[in-house]
Amino acid sequence: xxxxxxxxxxxxxxxxxxxxxxxxxxxxxxxxxxxxxxxxxxxxxxxxxxxxxxxxxxxxxxxxxxxxxxxxxxxxxxxxxxxxxxxxxxxxxxxxxxxxxxxxxxxxxxxxxxxxxxxxxxxxxxxxxxxxxxxxxxxxxxxxxxxxxxxxxxxxxxxxxxxxxxxxxxxxxxxxxxxxxxxxxxxxxxxxxxxxxxxxxxxxxxxxxxxxxxxxxxxxxxxxxxxxxxx
Amino acid sequence: xxxxxxxxxxxxxxxxxxxxxxxxxxxxxxxxxxxxxxxxxxxxxxxxxxxxxxxxxxxxxxxxxxxxxxxxxxxxxxxxxxxxxxxxxxxx
Numbered sequence: 001x002x003x004x005x006x007x008x009x010x011x012x013x014x015x016x017x018x019x020x021x022x023x024x025x026x027x028x029x030x031x032x033x034x035x036x037x038x039x040x041x042x043x044x045x046x047x048x049x050x051x052x053x054x055x056x057x058x059x060x061x062x063x064x065x066x067x068x069x070x071x072x073x074x075x076x077x078x079x080x081x082x083x084x085x086x087x088x089x090x091x092x093x094x095x096x097x098x099x100x101x102x103x104x105x106x107x108x109x110x111x112x113x114x115x116x117x118x119x120x121x122x123x124x125x126x127x128x129x130x131x132x133x134x135x136x137x138x139x140x141x142x143x144x145x146x147x148x149x150x151x152x153x154x155x156x157x158x159x160x161x162x163x164x165x166x167x168x169x170x171x172x173x174x175x176x177x178x179x180x181x182x183x184x185x186x187x188x189x190x191x192x193x194x195x196x197x198x199x200x201x202x203x204x205x206x207x208x209x210x211x212x213x214x215x216x217x218x219x220x221x222x223x224x225x226x227x228x229x230x231x
Numbered sequence: 232x233x234x235x236x237x238x239x240x241x242x243x244x245x246x247x248x249x250x251x252x253x254x255x256x257x258x259x260x261x262x263x264x265x266x267x268x269x270x271x272x273x274x275x276x277x278x279x280x281x282x283x284x285x286x287x288x289x290x291x292x293x294x295x296x297x298x299x300x301x302x303x304x305x306x307x308x309x310x311x312x313x314x315x316x317x318x319x320x321x322x323x
Contacts, residue, residue, distance in 0.1 A: 057300055057303075102246075103249065147245065147302070
């Protein structure tokens with residue numbers, strides 16, 4: 001099982017995503033934004049960071065980079081695609097996911113261990129969770145406020161496309177406390193929190209059990225591996 | 232050389248935290264006559280050669296598809312720079 005991680009100029013969490021994929025049991029494959037080659041991978045992760053320095057709009061320039069034409073084709077043909085933080089912003093700018101992400105309503109960058117509720121287990125990246133599962137995953141963003149018009153929000157809610165919802169605190173003013181969404185087919189998922197930072201004991205978020213022991217994010221990656229094995 | 236100007240603003244119904252911060256600064260400076268500030272973007276596209284209607288149509292499409300994200304922003308204006316000469320210190 002080979003899962004590609006695309007590095008854009010300004011990506012930060014590509015190595016962490018690769019590590020999470022390896023811990024989950026798949027082979028991470030480094031992909032470069034300037035190529036037109038997905039190297040035969042079975043799934044794709046768009047990592048967090050500040051591609052192109054967040055110039056123009058977060059994710060806007062990366063969404064038009066060469067490899068994205070292959071990513072868009074692959075996504076439309078059902079390949080699992082995950083966008084984390086800046087990767088989520090790239091997916092909405094590439095119109096693979098609806099809505100938009102705007103500056104946090106309080107105006108500050110926020111970094112915290114965030115509680116989330118898993119709202120859909122019918123996606124390629126969440127099939128290993130229990131529905132309603134409460135997890136803790138690090139969150140770090142300045143422009144993570146999810147917005148969409150009323151019709152789009154209703155459609156997301158009605159079609160089981162809201163995948164993760166913030167619990168306790170809405171850290172950025174996101175509509176309906178939305179932390180992550182999926183496309184209609186469920187193969188493309190984007191979320192602002194960082195599951196790849198909650199994949200290894202000793203390096204994860206604090207939990208009630210022990211400091212830095214949280215590994216809830218690993219299930220995102222093992223879910224994709226399970227989804228690919230059933231194809 | 233001819234220059235095409237594209238102006239983009241965040242959608243009116245969206246909170247503009249940047250504008251809100253500037254409004255707060257104005258208020259602290261005692262400029263209480265300004266009740267709100269909104270901040271947008273202005274692009275200046277320089278063209279090598281004459282600007283045809285086709286090119287302007289291209290820019291209008293680019294303004295919608297790349298320079299703005301219509302989910303969160305509105306294109307306010309696409310126009311030539313030279314028809315927009317405002318005299319320095321003039322009233323508008």
